[in-house]
Amino acid sequence: MxxxxxxxxxxxxxxxxxxxxxxxxxxxxxxxxxxxxxxxxxxxxxxxxxxxxxxxxxxxxxxxxxxxxxxxxxxxxxxxxxxxxxxxxxxxxxxxxxxxxxxxxxxxxxxxxxxxxxxxxxxxxxxxxxxxxxxxxxxxxxxxxxxxxKPLYMAALSGKRDMVKFLYERTKVADWKECEKVKLLTTCVSTYLLDTALTLIEEYPRLTVAKDNNEETALHVLARKASIFAARNQPGIWSRFIKCENSMQTLALKLTNSLIKNIFDLHDLDITNIIKEAPKLLFAAAYSGNTEFLIRLLRGFPDLIWQSDQKNQTIFHVAVLNRDERIFNLLHEIGSAGKVIATQRDRNGNNMLHLAANFAPPCNISGAALQMQHEILWFKEVEKNVQPLYREMKNSDGKTPQDLFTENHKELMKEAKKWVKDIANSSIIFATLIATVIFTAAFTVPGGTNDKSDTPIFLNKRLFGVLSISGVALSFSTISTLMFSSILSSRYTERDFLRSLPLKLVLGMMTLFISMATMMVAFCTTFFSSDQHGLVWINVVFTLIVPVLVVYVLLKCPLLLDIIRSTHRTRTLFWPCKRLFDSHATCHV
CATH class of the missing domain: 1.25.40.20 (Ankyrin repeat-containing domain)
Known part of the structure; x- marks a missing residue:
């Protein structure tokens, strides 16, 4: 079903x-x-x-x-x-x-x-x-x-966990045919009822190697369920919750370990036969990004790192194609074997660097420039892992990796250039406007000067000293203008999109925000220092000023955070985590 x-x-x-x-x-x-x-x-x-x-x-x-x-x-x-x-x-x-x-x-x-x-x-x-x-x-x-x-199977198909638990206790599953049991098992895995699946495996170990009517074992189904293991890679506070004994991630790991252990216990050690009959086990996990499943599988069967699919690609080649850094980072943990695998070419004569030159599948990265940054980062990282000869090697179409990268990313480069220019153009107008206003205000004394002493009338007011902040606003707006001018005059080479342009965008947007905030402070200070009606207008002024800052933050901060996060990832994306042979290691990417 x-x-x-x-x-x-x-x-x-x-x-x-x-x-x-x-x-x-x-x-x-x-x-x-x-x-x-x-x-x-x-x-x-x-x-x-x-x-x-x-x-x-x-x-x-x-x-x-x-x-x-x-x-x-x-x-x-x-x-x-x-x-x-x-x-x-x-x-x-x-x-x-x-x-x-x-x-x-x-x-x-x-x-x-x-x-x-x-x-x-x-x-x-x-x-x-x-x-x-x-x-x-x-x-x-x-x-x-x-x-x-039977009703139990219907409940499992519908993903009704409590109903499945109730009916499992009231149903004589032991009397079922093996084909019915394995269908229930694979269905429970498909619908994330891992506690029931684990119970089935413990009570009926032979189901480990049994196949349902789709010619799949429980391992094949579990290999595609990357989302079950996903939270295990989440950093911070989430790691405290996923350690719960009955969490989805814990149950998934227990189930995977039990299935692999049962294969040994049942003396069915040649898992390669299963892969040859249904090759989607190993590579379904790779294509779906199921890193934790792959790690458990490779711990039990290390020889699987040499397994190739019908395109003569290993799981590491698939990781490059899908831009899956968690699987690719495992290449650094297998020693010299990783160097050998990196030299493997597929049936079209593409080496690993050719695959990195292909256009990546859709991802969650916002903005064409950040996508381009991600693509260049991957290409440079794979370039480090292949031998110098392979960087200039041609595939069956007579193209080098660099030729292929430039060709495949031509449209993205155009979009990235336009994306950066649009941001720079709109921001430089704002920065210039602030600089103009602040420049004028910086040389204007609020309230004027005393005709006799030629000193500022409001010199003795407590807020008068704060007016010097207008100089800060002028300085930051000038820096912002220079940053965006530098972006507009950039050559827009591939290398520029890796760090130069993103860093200039971050610096320009941050200084623009600071200059705007300090300009608002200077305006409020000037208003209050010259106000003759006490604090009557404070609420009115803040009601008018604060929304401007809030709107800017709401509109620009998500973009700024995306750029900062993306640029930070260029330094941390390919850190090896030593998870393959260390069961206690974790990696937060």
């Missing part, structure tokens, strides 16, 4: 065409439309349907007292009973009262598609409702629903 098949099992085509309809238990309108059928519909079917849908037990109970057989009647064209409808509405009290009036066999009634009410509860995930039904009839978990699957 695929991820949507739980819903298909409930709402798809009729799966039990051999079941015949009992007219005495059907209240919905159908041909022939006899007077008796119409009366039953309006007097019994419609009222109890609405009551079940709304959870109105008092209204439903009054109908049941008059017509006791309505509890087992089919009240929709899909053959749903009152219990089916109440279950979809999640009306726990209604279901509890209704089940008390039903027999064990009543609970086993299926709709046209072969689903019992428990199947509806399993997909919906309301454990309290499922418990009421199973307590009344413990055979319900063993009754297959649509597409011939």
């Amino acid at each position: 695929t991820d949507g098949e739980a819903e298909i099992a409930l709402t798809g085509e009729e799966t039990n065409p051999t079941v015949t309809e009992d007219a005495t238990l059907s209240l919905y309108l159908r041909s022939p439309y006899t007077i008796e059928a119409i009366e039953k519909y309006y007097n019994q079917c419609l009222p109890i349907y609405n009551a079940a849908l709304e959870g109105d037990w008092e209204a439903a109970n009054s109908i049941i007292k008059q017509h006791p057989t309505v509890v087992r009647a089919r009240i929709t064209e899909g053959w749903e009973t009152v219990l089916h409808i109440a279950t979809t509405g999640k009306h726990i009290r209604f279901v509890k009262e209704l089940v008390a009036k039903m027999t064990r066999s009543d609970l086993e009634m299926t709709n046209r598609r072969g689903n019992t009410a428990l199947c509806f509860a399993a997909v919906d995930g309301t454990v309290a409702i499922a418990k009421v039904m199973v307590d009344k009839n413990d055979k319900l978990p063993e009754i297959c629903g649509g597409n011939g699957v």
Whole structure:
């Protein structure tokens, strides 16, 4: 079953065409439309349907007292009973009262598609409702629903963790066929129910090497689930929480370790055979960026570092293509083997540096210039790891890595140049305007001078000394103007986008913000020092001034932080973390 098949099992085509309809238990309108059928519909079917849908037990109970057989009647064209409808509405009290009036066999009634009410509860995930039904009839978990699957499997497909735990305890999984068990296992991994998957592996170790109907083992599915392991690489406060015994990341690592250990215990040591039959195990992890999974796999089977795919590319070549620094950094941890792997060429004659010259897949980096910076950084890093001969080597198309890089990034270079120029042009106007205003204000004495002593009238006021801050504003606005002028006159070479232009942008934007802030302070100081009405205007002035700074921060700070973060990453992105053979090592990238 695929991820949507739980819903298909409930709402798809009729799966039990051999079941015949009992007219005495059907209240919905159908041909022939006899007077008796119409009366039953309006007097019994419609009222109890609405009551079940709304959870109105008092209204439903009054109908049941008059017509006791309505509890087992089919009240929709899909053959749903009152219990089916109440279950979809999640009306726990209604279901509890209704089940008390039903027999064990009543609970086993299926709709046209072969689903019992428990199947509806399993997909919906309301454990309290499922418990009421199973307590009344413990055979319900063993009754297959649509597409011939049991409620436990439906709950797993829907990702209902609490329901899966409940039904797992009430279902005789030991009696299932191996194909059913492995399908449940791979489904639990797919829907992140790792605690149940771990329980299955512990109870049935042979499931480790068993394949589902998609010819995949649990390891194949887990290899694609990079998001399960993602939080383990998160720095800071998150690392305190992910160490929880039952966290998703901890369970994922336990499951991976258990699966690999079981392969050894089952004497099925040649995992390469599994990879040859379904090569997506190792390379699905590489393409999805599942570093933690790869590390566990390589610890158990170190020879896998030499494994190549159909393009004759290793996981490190894939890491370069996908710009996955966490996997690429493992190259530094395997010693001289890394140097050998770096010399490998794919079927098109591309070495690792050629792959770094390809245009990267879409990423979360904002701004064309920062994307270009990231691309150049990768190219330079891979260039360090290949032999000098490979830097000038041509591929089957007769192109060197540098030729390929320039060709593939031509459009990005144009966009990056425009992006930087647009920021510089808009910012330099602002910086020049501030410099002009501050330059004039710097030589103007607030309140004028005393005609007799030729000293400033407000010289003795406490705020007068603060006016010197206008000189600071002038200095920073001048620096900002120079920075943006330097950007506009730049040659815009590839090397400039690595550090020169980003650093100038950071310096220009920071000095612009400081000059604007100090200009506002100087303005407020001038206003208050010359104000003759005390503090009456303070609130008014701050109400007008503060929003200007706030708006600037909200508009420019995200961009500034992106540039700072991206530039900082140029120094830390490729730090080796020594995680491959150290189980306690962590890396925060």
